[in-house]
Amino acid sequence: MxxxxxxxxxxxxxxxxxxxxxxxxxxxxxxxxxxxxxxxxxxxxxxxxxxxxxxxxxxxxxxxxxxxxxxxxxxxxxxxxxxxxxxxxxxxxxxxxxxxxxxxxxxxxxxxxxxxxxxxxxxxxxxxxxxxxxxxxxxxxxxxxxxxxxxxxxxxxxxxxxxxxxxxxxxxxxxxxxxxxxxxxxxxxxxxxxxxxxxxxxxxxxxxxxxxxxxxxxxxxxxxxxxxxxxxxxxxxxxxxxxxGEAVGDIFPKKADPDARGDVFLEVRDLSLTHGFENVSFTAHRGEILGLFGLVGSGCDELAKSIFGVDPPDQGEILIHGRPVSLRKPREALDAGIFLVPGDRRTEGLALSRHSLFNVPMANLRRAAGGRWGLKSRQLRSDIQRLTDQVALHPPHLNTPASGFSGGNQQKIVLAKGLYSEADIYIFVEPTVGVDIGARAKIYGLMRDLSERAAVIVVSSDCDEVHGVADRTIALHKGRHVEPESGVFSRDDLLMAGIMGKGSL
Missing domain, CATH: 3.40.50.300 (P-loop containing nucleotide triphosphate hydrolases)
Incomplete structure (x- = not known):
């Protein structure tokens, strides 16, 4: 050459x-x-x-x-x-x-x-x-x-x-x-x-x-x-x-005790969407993080958006706390207690020209208004300051437009928005794309904390991320649910499931 x-x-x-x-x-x-x-x-x-x-x-x-x-x-x-x-x-x-x-x-x-x-x-x-x-x-x-x-x-x-x-x-x-x-x-x-x-x-x-x-x-x-x-x-x-290589280290928090798994907060039964996914079923419990692994074209993103009401399924059933629901738009999903952290935070998660005081309360305006017309400005600022501190937004400037932050800090604003929603079910799609390793550890820790009171689902094309943070894992390959032959995915099995659609090596 x-x-x-x-x-x-x-x-x-x-x-x-x-x-x-x-x-x-x-x-x-x-x-x-x-x-x-x-x-x-x-x-x-x-x-x-x-x-x-x-x-x-x-x-x-x-x-x-x-x-x-x-x-x-x-x-x-x-x-x-x-x-x-x-x-x-x-x-x-x-x-x-x-x-x-x-x-x-x-x-x-x-x-x-x-x-x-x-x-x-x-x-x-x-x-x-x-x-x-x-x-x-x-x-x-x-x-x-x-x-x-x-x-x-x-x-x-x-x-x-x-x-x-x-x-x-x-x-x-x-x-x-x-x-x-x-x-x-x-x-x-x-x-x-x-x-x-x-x-x-x-x-x-x-x-x-x-x-x-x-x-x-x-x-x-x-x-x-x-x-x-x-x-x-x-x-x-x-x-x-x-x-x-060797163990990634301690960026992933300790996994939950399987015996501590709580009630089923979300159940998906034989869910299908044309040109997306087919006959997908799973349960998500309080007290655990459920991992969903799949590469581009696997149907994972479509599944997450379908549950959130962006593109309702063609068939199948979604149950929240054991009750069937029909979610035809994101507002209905939010009202039902579901919050989606989207894979594309710039176009789907934030109003880039607006600051945190605008973005964070958008998923729960009822809480921001305190049950009355108009926003409680002083309480709102205090709540948002507490949440942005919790996600370690840097710099911690609430009046800076979201476009003025790095990708990782934009993701933190979306996370603060999710925390403000006080949801029962959180779906994180590609949560650490463009995020530095320190912020990743913070995000994983927040997921673990959320799982103590809510059902948490992590959807990612990063095999190591899913395996490292999730207590249970499932995989999609070309829209189909892949089951591990052994009943439990190893790290390599999970990767092969996403690439080849096989449950084991």
């Missing part, structure tokens, strides 16, 4: 008492698709933020094309040839794909009064599509595009800058169907053929063998393994074993 395009040596990063990265060594060859693997909190996101200029390393060196580089901002990384597509690309939905690609770079002039030459923009777009044959209509508004088309626009936006040699893709398939994923892989193969190196972050282990040339595994802030995919395939290496 020639000389490496990127070499990182002894990179370290600390956040207070937490050593996020420990002497990380990493290299990337031109035209290489390199998968970056690790459980949440392993250090992947910190390393990527350093490469993309969002964070600065404490020590170590980074070389691009043989030259030492020092990034103080994302613009520095882009000038050096590194572009990043985040898990949730910041695109403008009511603008066309073409306008999104060149947003902020419409002209060579830095003046706000610079004239925009539409023909020149279209010519630049045509040149991009000539290099990367993407079947996409760039005149269409992004908000009307499919998920894979939006991902393609974000990638084209990233590589539209001259001199991009490294492209970082952060979980690009997290919202894609199997067919859309293959379309994305086709685009990635074109990028690879053009010599662009790709760092590919994914939790979907089967994708590593489908698209990557090699992979690195991060664990506990260190890069513990680097291997070619061919080598791993021929030697039968288990990616799950490499990722999980």
């Amino acid at each position: 020639g000389a490496p395009v990127l070499i990182a040596s002894d990179v370290c990063k600390r956040f207070g008492p937490v050593q996020a990265l420990r002497n990380v060594d990493f290299r990337l060859e031109p035209g290489e698709v390199h998968a970056l693997l690790g459980i949440n909190g392993a250090g992947k996101s910190t390393f990527i933020k350093i490469l993309s200029g969002a964070l600065q390393k404490d020590s170590g060196t980074i070389r691009i094309g043989g030259e030492d580089v020092h990034f103080r901002a994302p613009e520095d990384a882009i000038r050096a040839g590194i572009a990043t597509v985040q898990q949730h690309p910041e695109l403008v939905p009511d603008m066309s794909g073409l306008d999104n690609i060149f947003l902020g770079r419409e002209t060579a002039s830095r003046s706000l009064m610079g004239r925009i030459d539409r023909e020149a923009l279209e010519a630049r777009a045509d040149a991009l599509l000539a290099r990367f044959a993407v079947p996409i209509d760039l005149s269409q508004e992004v908000g009307q595009m499919s998920a894979v088309e939006r991902e393609a626009v974000a990638i084209l936006q990233a590589i539209a800058v001259d001199g991009i040699r490294v492209l970082i893709l952060d979980e690009p398939t997290s919202t894609l169907t199997d067919v859309e994923r293959e379309d994305l892989f086709a685009l990635m193969n074109q990028l690879r053929a053009q010599g662009i190196a790709i760092i590919y972050i994914t939790h979907q282990l089967e994708e590593v063998f489908a698209i990557a040339d090699s992979f690195s595994v991060f664990r506990g802030g260190a890069c513990v393994a680097r291997m070619s995919v061919d080598e791993a395939r021929s030697s039968g290496v288990s990616l799950a074993d490499l990722m999980l």
Whole structure:
């Protein structure tokens, strides 16, 4: 492949008492698709933020094309040839794909009064599509595009800058169907053929063998393994074993005593939803955390939303405290005592432009009003301050818009909102995506505390998270409930159930 395009040596990063990265060594060859693997909190996101200029390393060196580089901002990384597509690309939905690609770079002039030459923009777009044959209509508004088309626009936006040699893709398939994923892989193969190196972050282990040339595994802030995919395939290496390694540590609270399990708060009987899931049954008890594991396309997200009334089931029955209920909208689910922490907090969990004093009481306005018209401002502020302290919101500013907080702290605002709802049943969907390891421990502890008075369900595509926090686990594979042959899922069995639909190895 020639000389490496990127070499990182002894990179370290600390956040207070937490050593996020420990002497990380990493290299990337031109035209290489390199998968970056690790459980949440392993250090992947910190390393990527350093490469993309969002964070600065404490020590170590980074070389691009043989030259030492020092990034103080994302613009520095882009000038050096590194572009990043985040898990949730910041695109403008009511603008066309073409306008999104060149947003902020419409002209060579830095003046706000610079004239925009539409023909020149279209010519630049045509040149991009000539290099990367993407079947996409760039005149269409992004908000009307499919998920894979939006991902393609974000990638084209990233590589539209001259001199991009490294492209970082952060979980690009997290919202894609199997067919859309293959379309994305086709685009990635074109990028690879053009010599662009790709760092590919994914939790979907089967994708590593489908698209990557090699992979690195991060664990506990260190890069513990680097291997070619061919080598791993021929030697039968288990990616799950490499990722999980030794015990994750004490970020997971102690599990509940099975004998202490209380009453059934939620029962689902033969629930089905067209194009979602089929004949799913389970019970959730007070005093336990029930884990529901499944990869993208498993039906887990659809099941959670169906129980919450977002997309009511086609058949089956939901019982709360032994009584059948018909939940046709989220407000009815809230009134019935169910609170959903959604997987996409930005679009489904928060009003980003509004502060905590607005967001937190939205799930229980009756409590906020105290049974009267109008809100009890003084009591409300006191309650919300107590809850944001409980979830360790940082900084603890109640009047700051949610958009002004990091992803992890946005999740804490959603959690405070859930606590304020005083629900009997809590459903957490992908609760720690984009959350640092310290915040993860806090969230898991809150779940355990909630389980003492409520039924708690954790829905996640992270096998280690489900196995680590849940007292009982079930799995979905392509919409079907998978049962363990032994009656109890081991960690590896659970992973295989999600990937292969099998109850055991």
